[in-house]
Amino acid sequence: xxxxxxxxxxxxxxxxxxxxxxxxxxxxxxxxxxxxxxxxxxxxxxxxxxxxxxxxxxxxxxxxxxxxxxxxxxxxxxxxxxxxxxxxxxxxxxxxxxxxxxxxxxx
Amino acid sequence: xxxxxxxxxxxxxxxxxxxxxxxxxxxxxxxxxxxxxxxxxxxxxxxxxxxxxxxxxxxxxxxxxxxxxxxxxxxxxxxxxxxxxxxxxxxxxxxxxxxxxxxxxxxxxxxxxxxxxxx
Numbered sequence: 001x002x003x004x005x006x007x008x009x010x011x012x013x014x015x016x017x018x019x020x021x022x023x024x025x026x027x028x029x030x031x032x033x034x035x036x037x038x039x040x041x042x043x044x045x046x047x048x049x050x051x052x053x054x055x056x057x058x059x060x061x062x063x064x065x066x067x068x069x070x071x072x073x074x075x076x077x078x079x080x081x082x083x084x085x086x087x088x089x090x091x092x093x094x095x096x097x098x099x100x101x102x103x104x105x106x107x
Numbered sequence: 108x109x110x111x112x113x114x115x116x117x118x119x120x121x122x123x124x125x126x127x128x129x130x131x132x133x134x135x136x137x138x139x140x141x142x143x144x145x146x147x148x149x150x151x152x153x154x155x156x157x158x159x160x161x162x163x164x165x166x167x168x169x170x171x172x173x174x175x176x177x178x179x180x181x182x183x184x185x186x187x188x189x190x191x192x193x194x195x196x197x198x199x200x201x202x203x204x205x206x207x208x209x210x211x212x213x214x215x216x217x218x219x220x221x222x223x224x225x226x
Contacts, residue, residue, distance in 0.1 A: 001169060034212040036152070043202065043219065044144075044152060049212035087152050091210050094166040096142070096154040 002026050002090050006099035012107040013078055021073045021102045023066075023088035032092040033071045035064055038101075039084045047086075048073065080106075109133035109215050111203050116220030123193050123224070129186040129203030129217055136184035137161070142207030143177065143188045144216075145199035155201070156188065157208035166208055193224045 003026040013019050023033065035048040046055045048064035051071060061076040075082055083106050088099040115127040127143070143155040156177040157166045165177050176189040186203050200221050204213035 043216045046214045098152045101151045
């Protein structure tokens, strides 16, 4: 199975900050890396698919990059509604696997 | 509007069985692979199972193979998850999602159905 490791596990930041979350796969998975946002008690939402493609309706302050085994999610200027948990996920092969999540909190 | 609605969750005793359903609407169900993802209380997301658009390909998390069976009825636009020999650690919210296998992202999620395994 492909292991997905996110860092950091948690992060405190302020409104307006630029934030980067990283995700490392145990083998090359390009470009099959996706990012999701989940708020407490809510359904996960797709943000980025295929490493860098912005899903419909997602604000442009979100971006994704990377290749091979190393990927990043960047939020260019944090907004109050961005405080949530973020998960990376590989769809390169089955079993599909998620990272453990990065909890983004207000500083 | 694309919509997924899960049902069938509930309280079940250890060793029991349950069948979850996911009714799809707003898209051509038979054109897309589908997945089940679960989330235990206070934990992260765990992919459970996926199925190809035709149903000919089925995929499982290694730890669940043999106890869970995914299926679909394209004539009814419905996805299923049959769960047997349930354990306390299967307690979770179960989401169905559009996509997730064959290189695709999960772009639409249902609201989830809660499964509680307890005596």
